[in-house]
Amino acid sequence: xxxxxxxxxxxxxxxxxxxxxxxxxxxxxxxxxxxxxxxxxxxxxxxxxxxxxxxxxxxxxxxxxxxxxxxxxxxxxxxxxxxxxxxxxxxxxxxxxxxxxxxxxxxxxxxxxxxxxxxxxxxxxxxxxxxxxxxxxxxxxxxxxxxxxxxxxxxxxxxxxxxxxxxxxxxxxxxxxxxxxxxxxxxxxxxxxxxxxxxxxxxxxxxxxxxxxxxxxxxxxxxxxxxxxxxxxxxxxxxxxxxxxxxxxxxxxxxxxxxxxxxxxxxxxxxxxxxxxxxxxxxxxxxxxxxxxxxxxxxxxxxxxxxxxxxxxxxxxxxxxxxxxxxxxxxxxxxxxxxxxxxxxxxxxxxxxxxxxxxxxxxxxxxxxxxxxxxxxxxxxxxxxxxxxxxxxxxxxxx
Numbered sequence: 001x002x003x004x005x006x007x008x009x010x011x012x013x014x015x016x017x018x019x020x021x022x023x024x025x026x027x028x029x030x031x032x033x034x035x036x037x038x039x040x041x042x043x044x045x046x047x048x049x050x051x052x053x054x055x056x057x058x059x060x061x062x063x064x065x066x067x068x069x070x071x072x073x074x075x076x077x078x079x080x081x082x083x084x085x086x087x088x089x090x091x092x093x094x095x096x097x098x099x100x101x102x103x104x105x106x107x108x109x110x111x112x113x114x115x116x117x118x119x120x121x122x123x124x125x126x127x128x129x130x131x132x133x134x135x136x137x138x139x140x141x142x143x144x145x146x147x148x149x150x151x152x153x154x155x156x157x158x159x160x161x162x163x164x165x166x167x168x169x170x171x172x173x174x175x176x177x178x179x180x181x182x183x184x185x186x187x188x189x190x191x192x193x194x195x196x197x198x199x200x201x202x203x204x205x206x207x208x209x210x211x212x213x214x215x216x217x218x219x220x221x222x223x224x225x226x227x228x229x230x231x232x233x234x235x236x237x238x239x240x241x242x243x244x245x246x247x248x249x250x251x252x253x254x255x256x257x258x259x260x261x262x263x264x265x266x267x268x269x270x271x272x273x274x275x276x277x278x279x280x281x282x283x284x285x286x287x288x289x290x291x292x293x294x295x296x297x298x299x300x301x302x303x304x305x306x307x308x309x310x311x312x313x314x315x316x317x318x319x320x321x322x323x324x325x326x327x328x329x330x331x332x333x334x335x336x337x338x339x340x341x342x343x344x345x346x347x348x349x350x351x352x353x354x355x356x357x358x359x360x361x362x363x364x365x366x367x368x369x370x371x372x373x374x375x376x377x378x379x380x381x382x383x384x385x386x387x388x389x390x391x392x393x394x395x396x397x398x399x
Contacts, residue, residue: 052077074350074372080144090218108170117177127360233363245284256310262323267300302335
């Protein structure tokens with residue numbers, strides 16, 4: 001069985017940069033409002049929006065989303081992953097060709113490790129109904145059912161061979177957003193099947209990811225069912241967004257995804273082929289970084305930010321917290337005040353372990369971001385991005 005290879009180096013490098021491990025102690029943001037109750041940290045714990053399951057059509061919408069003022073937090077109704085209603089037994093042994101071209105034979109899926117920088121592979125395994133077989137997690141995985149699993153990554157997103165070997169996994173699913181590769185080879189040398197999954201993470205590749213993971217675990221029928229469900233959910237979410245988003249391109253909200261880690265003075269703008277562009281497109285907005293020719297993930301420049309003239313920014317919750325919220329962001333990046341987003345303090349934040357979790361929760365993430373962008377903020381909302389601290393340096397990409 002041939003597994004889908006990575007589509008672009010930029011995608012995997014970007015994801016390695018995007019989601020860093022979280023440590024306690026970052027300041028709470030100020031100067032922004034929230035829609036609903038945001039996650040209180042980036043490990044998947046904390047409260048969620050009480051009205052997150054409400055259809056987009058039922059919400060009170062902003063009259064002019066391009067000129068709206070104040071921020072909002074995009075949040076999910078629950079951090080649980082819905083399991084497919086299919087109990088087809090794994091067909092093992094199975095030999096697959098993984099994303100790096102290796103033939104890997106999997107004979108046992110009773111003890112699974114699913115590890116990547118976004119927690120997406122683990123979420124997919126849970127969606128396939130094999131969550132009870134997962135024996136450990138990486139620092140980015142914290143959705144319901146994984147909270148008590150031992151963490152097998154060390155500082156940031158470095159695989160710990162000792163921690164992994166101590167758990168005795170029968171199969172490891174991972175990708176190049178987490179490493180180093182020497183540890184992966186050490187695990188292979190120990191006789192553990194290590195299946196490399198494609199690192200391409202976008203809304204439109206979520207179904208392919210499901211197919212890869214299901215194939216590697218010998219549950220192809222489950223994968224077909226989950227991919228079909230996911231495709232239908234995303235299509236429905238896009239239709240809901242289309243019904244409330246401005247129809248004319250000139251009226252669409254101009255958005256930039258900004259990655260920040262304040263104490264390290266790290267600021268990146270994400271453009272075409274970063275994954276952020278697919279999110280912005282899915283919520284009916286214009287990715288202005290792509291519009292100005294920004295490809296992949298690059299350090300922010302004041303000139304680029306001013307040239308983009310975004311109406312709104314999308315940020316990770318911990319990233320926004322790390323700069324002291326919207327007011328702190330404006331203080332640290334004076335050029336932002338020369339943009340509509342800065343003048344209107346229009347920043348949408350979403351939990352670090354959710355915003356790029358392309359997989360079984362893709363449709364929910366699209367709806368949550370659309371609500372934050374187009375709906376009048378809920379009166380019950382708490383301070384946006386009131387998260388635990390963020391790691392102050394971007395993780396290293398795999399070699």
